[in-house]
Amino acid sequence: xxxxxxxxxxxxxxxxxxxxxxxxxxxxxxxxxxxxxxxxxxxxxxxxxxxxxxxxxxxxxxxxxxxxxxxxxxxxxxxxxxxxxxxxxxxxxxxxxxxxxxxxxxxxxxxxxxxxxxxxxxxxxxxxxxxxxxxxxxxxxxxxxxxxxxxxxxxxxxxxxxxxxxxxxxxxxxxxxxxxxxxxxxxxxxxxxxxxxxxxxxxxxxxxxxxxxxxxxxxxxxxxxxxxxxxxxxxxxxxxxxxxxxxxxxxxxxxxxxxxxxxxxxxxxxxxxxxxxxxxxxxxxxxxxxxxxxxxxxxxxxxxxxxxxxxxxxxxxxxxxxxxxxxxxxxxxxxxxxxxxxxxxxxxxxxxxxxxxxxxxxxxxxxxxxxxxxxxxxxxxxxxxxxxxxxxxxxxxxxxxxxxxxxxxxxxxxxxxxxxxxxxxxxxxxxxxxxxxxxxxxxxxxxxxxxxxxxxxxxxxxxxxxxxxxxxxxxxxxxxxxxxxxxxxxxxxxxxxxxxxxxx
RNA sequence: GGGCCGGUAGCUCAGUGGUAGAGCAUCUGACUUUUAAUCAGGUGGUCGCGGGUUCGACCCCCGCCCGGCUCACCA
Numbered sequence: 412x413x414x415x416x417x418x419x420x421x422x423x424x425x426x427x428x429x430x431x432x433x434x435x436x437x438x439x440x441x442x443x444x445x446x447x448x449x450x451x452x453x454x455x456x457x458x459x460x461x462x463x464x465x466x467x468x469x470x471x472x473x474x475x476x477x478x479x480x481x482x483x484x485x486x487x488x489x490x491x492x493x494x495x496x497x498x499x500x501x502x503x504x505x506x507x508x509x510x511x512x513x514x515x516x517x518x519x520x521x522x523x524x525x526x527x528x529x530x531x532x533x534x535x536x537x538x539x540x541x542x543x544x545x546x547x548x549x550x551x552x553x554x555x556x557x558x559x560x561x562x563x564x565x566x567x568x569x570x571x572x573x574x575x576x577x578x579x580x581x582x583x584x585x586x587x588x589x590x591x592x593x594x595x596x597x598x599x600x601x602x603x604x605x606x607x608x609x610x611x612x613x614x615x616x617x618x619x620x621x622x623x624x625x626x627x628x629x630x631x632x633x634x635x636x637x638x639x640x641x642x643x644x645x646x647x648x649x650x651x652x653x654x655x656x657x658x659x660x661x662x663x664x665x666x667x668x669x670x671x672x673x674x675x676x677x678x679x680x681x682x683x684x685x686x687x688x689x690x691x692x693x694x695x696x697x698x699x700x701x702x703x704x705x706x707x708x709x710x711x712x713x714x715x716x717x718x719x720x721x722x723x724x725x726x727x728x729x730x731x732x733x734x735x736x737x738x739x740x741x742x743x744x745x746x747x748x749x750x751x752x753x754x755x756x757x758x759x760x761x762x763x764x765x766x767x768x769x770x771x772x773x774x775x776x777x778x779x780x781x782x783x784x785x786x787x788x789x790x791x792x793x794x795x796x797x798x799x800x801x802x803x804x805x806x807x808x809x810x811x812x813x814x815x816x817x818x819x820x821x822x823x824x825x826x827x828x829x830x831x832x833x834x835x836x837x838x839x840x841x842x843x844x845x846x847x848x849x850x851x852x853x854x855x856x857x858x859x860x861x862x863x864x865x866x867x868x869x870x871x872x873x874x875x876x877x878x879x880x881x882x883x884x885x886x887x888x889x890x891x892x893x894x895x896x897x898x899x900x901x902x903x904x905x906x907x908x909x910x911x912x913x914x915x
Numbered sequence: 916g917g918g919c920c921g922g923u924a925g926c927u928c929a930g931u932g933g934u935a936g937a938g939c940a941u942c943u944g945a946c947u948u949u950u951a952a953u954c955a956g957g958u959g960g961u962c963g964c965g966g967g968u969u970c971g972a973c974c975c976c977c978g979c980c981c982g983g984c985u986c987a988c989c990a
Contacts, residue, residue, distance in 0.1 A: 416959040417925045420941060479950075486947035503947050520940075533948045554925035557939050559951050563927065566982045578926085622989070667989055668916085677990075811990095818990055849989085874990055887983095898981070 417554060418908055424552045425912035427517050431547055434510050434517075440548035443525045446472045449493035452530070453538070461532035468529040471540060473498070474548060476577065477522050479558055487515070488539070491524065495576070495583030499539040500526050511545040521551025521577070552912075565889075570900060572893050588707050589879045589891055593660060595706035596680050596873070599699055605656040605682055610645035612638060612662065618857070619643030619796070621849040622665040625675075638664035643796065643870065644857045646683050647825060651865040658682035660875065671887040672817060675896050678875040687869035688824040689808045693785055696812060696820060696871065697725040700783060700878075707882040715815050715884055722783055725812070729788040730772050737776040765790025765805060780813035789823075795835040795851055797823035812873070819878055822871030829861035 428438040447455070452471060456464070475491030475498065486503035502515050506528075518524065527544040555577060556562040562578035569575075576582050597607065615634060617624045619641030627636050642659050649657050660680045669675065684691065704711045704722035711723035728736060731749040738744055748754040749771075752764035759767035768790055780786070787810035791799055797807035812820030826832050836858070839851035879891040889895035 416941070419959080420925070423941085479952095481949050481952050482946085483949065483952080484946040486949090488949050488952085490950080499950075501948070505947080531948090533950085535948075535950070537948090537950070539948085554940060557926040557951095559939070560927045564922090564982090566922090567926095569982090620990080663990085665989070668987080670986095670989085671984080673989065679990080821990075872990085877990075900981080 418911075420554055421552050421908050422912050422915065424519055424550065425909075426915070427519070428550055430517055431514065431550070434514055436514060436547040438547060438550050440523070440525075440546075443474050443546070443548055444472070445474055445525070446470070449473060449475055449491070449498045450496045452498055453496055456530055456538060459530070459538070461536070464529075464531050464538075468531070470527075470529050472525070472527040472544075473540070474523065474525045476551075477518060477520055477524060478555070480518065480520060489518070491526070492577075492580070495580035497580070499533070499537050500528070500542050501531075501533070501539050502526075502542045502545060506541065506543055507545055514545055514547060519551060521553070521555040522547070523549035523551075566897075569889055569895050569897055585879075585883045585885065585891060586893065588883045589875075591707040592703055592879050592882055593678075593875060595703045596699060596875075597658075597660065599702055600656075600658045600682055603656070603695075605658045605684070606654060608646070608649060608654070608657050608659055609661065610639075610642045610649075610659060612664075614639050616852050616854050616856075618851050618854050620663075620665070621851075623667060623848050625664050625666050640665050641679070641872070642681055643872070644854055646681055647865060647868065647870065648857065648860040650683050650685050650825075650868050651860040651863055655685035655866070656683070669896060671889070672877065674876065674888050674892050677888070677892075679872050680875055681870065681872045683825070683868055683870040685866040685868045688867065689787070689810055689822055689869055692822045692869045692871050693725075693727065693787070693810060696785070696822065696873075699873075700725065700812075703878065704882065713882060713884075715881055716886065718781055718815065720781070720783060720814055720881060722814075725783045725785055727785040727787065727810075730768060730786050730790075731788065733776045733780075733786055734768070734772055737779045738771075739775045763790075763792050765792035769793050777813065777818070778816040780816055783812065783814040785810045785812055794823065795839055796826055796832075798826045798828075799831075814881055817877055817880075818874070819881070820871060820873040822869065825865070825868040825870050827861060827865040827867060829858050832861055833858055 431438045452473065456469060473493070475493040477489050478492045478497060479490040481488045486501070489500050489502070490497045491500055502512070504512050507515070525546040525548050526540055526542045528540045528542040531539060531541050533539050556574065562568055562575055567574065568579070601607070613627065613636040615636055617637040617640050620643070622640040624637040624640050627638060629636055641663055642661065646657055646659060658680060660678065662676050663679050664676050666675065667673065700722045701711055704713050711721060713720045713722060731746060734749050735744055735746055744754065749768065755764045755767040755771065759770040761767040761770045788800065788806045789797065789809040791805055791807050794807040794809050797809040800806045800808050807823060809823035811818055826835065836851060836853045840853060842850040876888050876891050879885070880888060883891060885891050
């Protein structure tokens, strides 16, 4: 039977499992007690000179995956990797027990091994482990990507993230930075007295955003449920109940297109603070983002593509001011123009002045908002859950955060008048009747919660994936989501390979 | 969903209407401080899938699958 090269290699390596076992090693290893991780070795001894190491001969015991092998007769070098960082190890025949040198001969790229020895520098100055004991921890049966270019095929990188992590060390950094973003937000909110909560992901009514939901089904209750598009209405129920500062960091699901900025499941931070309003949240947002930048990157100036974003200073414009400032036509409108419904409707296809203002803003301004910017005062038509501005009932006390031309946050003074909220829901129902699938449903339990009296409250949502894109200089949201949504792949066939290899 | 681009060895990529290529990986041999190790030799391909045109298609045409970018929609 003709084998593909890859299956041939698979069979060879599978057979090597028995050879390794015959030498007395367990091919899939066992508990391994190490003295250092590879990142620890590099940070602790990265600056030590050859002379210092020669004098101290620091003992280390560590584990990692083999990425390169250079064999030279009776000795050889390997690079082993852990957490995206690499360390060279040097194995020579006369420095290790005989069976361990035989084991060395059976090692393949991608195998996981443990080594014990002392640190030294080679003639060319590279920090390395002079191996005295070698042990086997896990077998790799598949070829690993090329050492020089790594794995570039984006489809394989997303589908087989484990392989991406093996082949591309920077991926570890990206996801470590993502973890820092999340923990920075969490810690900052906790320090300010916010309590972290978890609210339903499966909801029988969905709301809190304009989006189409995913539908699922509960068998024993025999009811359809929606995967939540936002936690907002539940978090405000908690405010009504007296949990005056709450936040949630969790997944939302929106049944919409996929792009470099959208994944159907994405992570949002939402937080609500009783007795605050959107002005307080503008200040808080600036503080949170500045500290996140410091915690995630070490600096408030963050490189993004060919830009440098300054999270130490968040600009503020009202939406009307932004339209006047960033209007792309030859003649910029005046503040009177953008307050005039006739002017707005003349410059947009939309049917209401408020929707027209947002439409013009999105077309003219959004991509110009490179530096972190707050845009405040949003029309009431597009803000069904926000409180109207006392001075101008056509507008709401709401703002959004932008950076790199991307929306990264949305906040407002929460509407806490149940009768006004009832009217807003009814407006939404009317929009739904006209075919707007993204309009809100009537949520009577939410109205009931407001009817008990919800304190005046400020609330905000921040897109964690998008903030992470900025902090990791990632062009696509898929680069900051470990397993982004893809169509299912075809037959893989590895079960059959294992079946065939083990029957030989 | 529309437009544009891509899919060739395990990986990274060339390629021409006329026998399918390179580097790395892999296999054999040499080599006890190498490092994109080196040197010598070898293995490896349903050229995404299915049709069509043609004496002949990886190449041209049509359809489909998968992915990327972009527009639309959204955060």
